Structures are given as structure tokens and as C-alpha cells.
Amino acid sequence: MSLINIQEGAVVMNNFQFVNPTKIIFGKGEIRKLSKEISKNHKVLIIYGGGSVKQTGLLDSVKEHLKEHTIGEFSGVEPNPSYETLMKAVEIVKNEGFDFLLAVGGGSVIDGTKFIAAAAKYDLDDPWKLLTDNRSVTSALPIGVILTLPASGSEMNGGAVITKKSTQTKLPFFGPALFPKFSILDPVYTYSLPEKQIANGIVDSFVHVMEQYLTYPVDAKVQDRFAEGLLATLIEEGPKALADKENYNVRANIMWTATLAYNGLIGSGVPQDWSTHIIGHEITALFGIDHAQTLAVVYPAMLEVMKDEKKDKLLQYGKRIWDIDPSLPKEKRLSLAIEKTSDFFVGMGLKRRLSELDLGSDAIDQIVKGLADHGMVKLGEKGLVTPDIARKVLEQSL
């Protein structure tokens, strides 16, 4: 067996700490709880992206529910939220004394809000250091969330990813102060999402689960079962979400799945991968490709290249999730598991190959250079995904 021996020579569940203080307020109409969740002593900055929250009336509804609060607005947080845009908000927060940040949107708005919340508290000569100095963020303004797009899991975790446009760099940061105080999850808000965003969210959530699940076995039975439950739900509900925009249960199941996919629970006590995410971030930073689309092309190729290392879990995944006949030869079962994963992404409407995104070997050179430049040289659950392996993966995905 290709297993790392973790403790005293035996394969055991890793020790872990798990804590998640975010209060989830889930369901239709729950925005009615908003006003009570934020003290009236706070000066609240409402942060959002483009015009969609205006068009749907959600922004008006938020303001109506906060009519007894002192509020301001900051709009224009872009997909892959940029340092450059967010620093404008940091200035406003500092100058005008906002002391509660309310993110209304999806992962980009929430992640951007987390950066603003931290940068406003840390008195750094260069706030970008929050991303580069490997700091655990222990101080930040309090954050609330009204979620409109199930995908990133940022509504119930202490992480965020920010892009510096000037250098085409996309990096994550983490810390206990970044957990939202509360997140309101109303599945009805997802009815108005474009099909592409719902599909992207489903693929993103799916790969979040896989990055924590599809590594090597440590006999963590509950974490495996929970991960498999999330994957099964996405496979079951994903196509329904595209076929029927206003099915409450489908949207509710997807929303709760996306949150639980990356809130720390299924990753507790198990090895984690994340190599595909990091390679994907480079692709997005360089070429502006949607995050989920980068995952859909890279992930199956990663499984293909790493299938010997991952074979035990890949066989378990194939059997439990895709019902692959255990009497087939092992190589066949491994390739079927990978094929079905890629087919699921394609079924959600995403592209299968880098070449379909008009990226070729020049692009691969740039991506691999980006990984090396950002110190991303030993990725994956065992640190085996070097820039050379990343190149193999990207060539596999051409």
C-alpha cells in the first residue's frame, strides 16, 4: 500500500482541532433575522459586486431590514476580487469608521470582505503581506454574510483568496478572525443566478470535497462517509438545478452541500490535496478563466497523473459514488472513476480540456513559471506535485 505512516508506524486518523463559530441562518425568508444579528451600535458597510443584487431587489431588502442601523455601501467587488479594488474599501472603512462589514453576494464578495475586515485592523506598511507572510489572521472587523451563490464555502470558513491584478497573483489567506459571525443562506436567492454560475458552483463544491477526500486512506470512516454524502448529493441535484431554476429543495440541498463542502468538517483528521486549486488559481490569475472551469480541466488530469498514489481512495470513490463494478480489472476501475468525474463536469456544461479554452503549451509554460515564482513547488497531500508534475498534469489536460 502506498500509505504514509503518520504515527508510530500505523496508518491512523490524524490528530485535529475543529471549531467553527459561524451561525448559519438557513431558509426561505430568513433575511427577517438580519436586523437582530447586528447591534445597532455598529456602523455597517454593505459590500457587494455588480448590479445583480440591485436588479433582484435584494439590496433594497437588505437596506429595508437595516433601516434602524447606520449604513454605507461599497460596490464593485469583482469576480476574483482584486487587492486594488479592495484597498479602496479599506480606506473608506478607516476614514468613515465602519465597524461591521456585511457581504451580500457569493464567494468573491465574501472573500473580498474578509480582506477588507483584516486590512482595516492590521496596520501593515503593505497590506498585501496578509497574503504573503503566512500569517494566521487573528484580528478583523466583524463580518456578516448574505449568500447569493453556493460555491466557495467562504460563508462558513476562515479563508479567502485575493488577486493582485498588477502582478497577476492569486493567493489565499486564513485565520480564526475571518469566520463570519453569521451567514444567511436563503435558497430562493439562487433562483435568479445564470445557469453558468450554478454549474460553476456545483463543480467548485465537488472539487472542494475531492481535495479533502481523494488522497490516501487513514481509516477516517466518518469523514469519508460525509464527503461521499456531499458528492452524491451534488451528482443527484446538479442536473436538476440546471433543469429547474425554482426547485426549492434542489437549491436548498446544493446550498447546504456547498457550505459543508469547505467548512473544515470533512477535512478534519485527514490528509488534504489542494494541488488542483493552486494550479487553477495560477490559470485564473494569468488568463481570467473562471475558477470552476480551471478545476474542471485540471482535476481529471491530476487524478490521471497521480492515480498510483491515490489508487486506494480512487477505487473506494469509484465503487461508492459511481457504483463501478468491483469485478472489473483495477486499471479499468481507476480510469472509469476519472472518466465519470470528468463527464460529470462536462454534463454541468463545463469544458473538458485546456485546448477548448484556447490555452496551449505557451500557457503551460507561464502557469508552471507562476507556480515556481509563488513558491508552489511541493503541492498535494504528500508534497509530490512539483512544477514538473504540474507540467505533466497540464499537458495531460491539453
Add this chain to the structure above:
Amino acid sequence: MSLINIQEGAVVMNNFQFVNPTKIIFGKGEIRKLSKEISKNHKVLIIYGGGSVKQTGLLDSVKEHLKEHTIGEFSGVEPNPSYETLMKAVEIVKNEGFDFLLAVGGGSVIDGTKFIAAAAKYDLDDPWKLLTDNRSVTSALPIGVILTLPASGSEMNGGAVITKKSTQTKLPFFGPALFPKFSILDPVYTYSLPEKQIANGIVDSFVHVMEQYLTYPVDAKVQDRFAEGLLATLIEEGPKALADKENYNVRANIMWTATLAYNGLIGSGVPQDWSTHIIGHEITALFGIDHAQTLAVVYPAMLEVMKDEKKDKLLQYGKRIWDIDPSLPKEKRLSLAIEKTSDFFVGMGLKRRLSELDLGSDAIDQIVKGLADHGMVKLGEKGLVTPDIARKVLEQSL
């Protein structure tokens, strides 16, 4: 379909709030983190049960890790912790100014500690009112836990059950202030448990899951999959735990399952039952039968009596958990699902019938009277379990 219509005529996932602030510190040797989790400004009362934590050396280890803290000890919290015993601790806490309570033990010690923590803060003429006035406990001394017995889930929830010996009454209470600040879960501490306690813990955890899962469908796919994952793990690991006392992974999986079985997550957004638990509490209060043993006799009988109301979920459970052939007639599949549940409890070493516990129809009269006296007259997910139905269940279990 025998479904309650919850919102606008459609069967949908219920709205819910979920928050769980307890920090879990999981794994071998993690007691080394204890000292840092409690501020040195606190005066810590260590609370435990009988002599087992002394015999195993755990108490000495706790004191060694708290050698820089000011500490005291309170021992003698019994199984089914009694109001009478706990009030002695409340006096000590108040008189000596303890302001942090450290529970070292299983569910009884943790539940007792929760009562002490709340009673020390509430200035009630009669602290038993914490149990009887349906209050949400919002103030309590901070609690830490070192868990020795996986079963109750109390280490990661805001509930507790206390018994008043003088009136043979066993009642639960709840509140956000009752969540432990931290719980240290070291599977190695369970190696020294008597087989019976491990078996009881597995059955208790199993029924905790069932009380939240086996009701009627509301299309809550993730909650169902998570519940099924916990059940599958208990079925897989339970027999191994009895056969091998020192298998780390088995004990780790059972410990984490027991905690997740009753921490609020799988019960979010779904109807809940709990009728078996409430009937079981009456049996324990009257006759001193182990909590898990009361569940093992009552639960299969409850399923039998309520199988029409529960049939949709019971069929799903039979198929997914026990792999019952879907081509069998429905009645056969229902009875098989119930039979396999009872067989699992018996396989863990518990008794199947009330009569095996030397309880007969006189006892049933007393139990049913107890339910009525305590206002427990509309139990279960639809309030259909009246004292008359409870009598039917108990007669079924004879």
C-alpha cells in the same frame, strides 16, 4: 404519502439555525493542549464521577497539566447525575469562587457539570426550575471537557439531562451557554472502558442518529447522507470495538461518530422524534436501567408501532443501511429493517425485551403514569405518541 406539509403545501427542508462554538481537540496525547485552553486567571473545579479516572491515572495527568492553575476537585457525580449530588457542587462553587468547570468523564459527568455551571449563575429560589420551566440557558460558568466515554454527545452540544432522585424524575434542559468551550477527545482514554459501557455508548449514539433521521422525508439529502454515514460507521466499527479494546482507529471512529451524532448538525432542518429517549428516561428514573438498555428495548418496538407513519424513511434506511432487497414486499422490508436494528443492539450485548429486564405490566403502568405526570403526552415528530401509544410500544417490547 404520510407527510406533513410544512410550507405552502410542499414538502421542503425546514428552515433552521445551526451554530456550534465548541472547539474539538481530537487525538492521542492532546491533553497536552489543556493548560493553554484555560486562562490562568480562572479558579478551576475538576468534576468527575467515581474512581475510574483515578485508577487510569487520567486525573493525575489532568492535575499535572494544570499545575500552574488554581484548582479544586468535586467527585461522585453518579451515572444519571442527580440534582441532589450536583447541588452540593453548586454550593462549593459559589462559596469558594470557582469560575471554570472542567468535566473529566462521560455524558453523566458532562451533563452534571452543565447543571452546576448554570445553577451557579442563575439565582433561582429552586434551581430545579432550570429543568421544568422550559428556559433557554443563556448564562453559565465556562465549561471544558475531557471525554472518556463516547456516547451522549454532550461534549459538543448545549443540552443535558438531570435526575431528581427524590421524585424519580429525569428531565433535559438546553441553552447556548451550555456548549463547552472546548472538549478534548482522546480515543486512547476509551481503551480502559468496560465492554458494557462501550456497547451502551454505541447503541446510544445509534439511537441519537435515528431519532433525528427516522421520521418522515423532507428531501434533506445531506442530513440523510450524514446520518446514514454515522449509522454505517457504528455498524462497521461496533463489533470491532468489542473484539479489540486497543484499536486506535476503531475507537477514534466511534468517538468522532458519537460526537457528531448529537451536535445539532444532522438534525438541522429536519423533523425530529425523541419519543424513545423520553420513554427511556422514565424507565431509568423509575427502575435504574442503563439509558442505552432502555433505548434497545423501546426503539424497535417504537418503530414497529409507528411503522406506517415512518414507512418512507424506514424503507430508505433498510435499503441504504442494511442493503435490504428492494424487490421484497414492502411489509417484509419494513419488518426486516426493524429486526436488523434490534439484532444490532443484541449483537452489542444488550437485551431485546422489557421482560428480560424483569419489567412487566406493572412497570408499564408506572412508566405511562410518569409520562403523563411529566407532561410528555404528545411525543414524536408529529406529536402522535400519546401515553396510550407509549403503552402500546411498551407492551410490544415486553
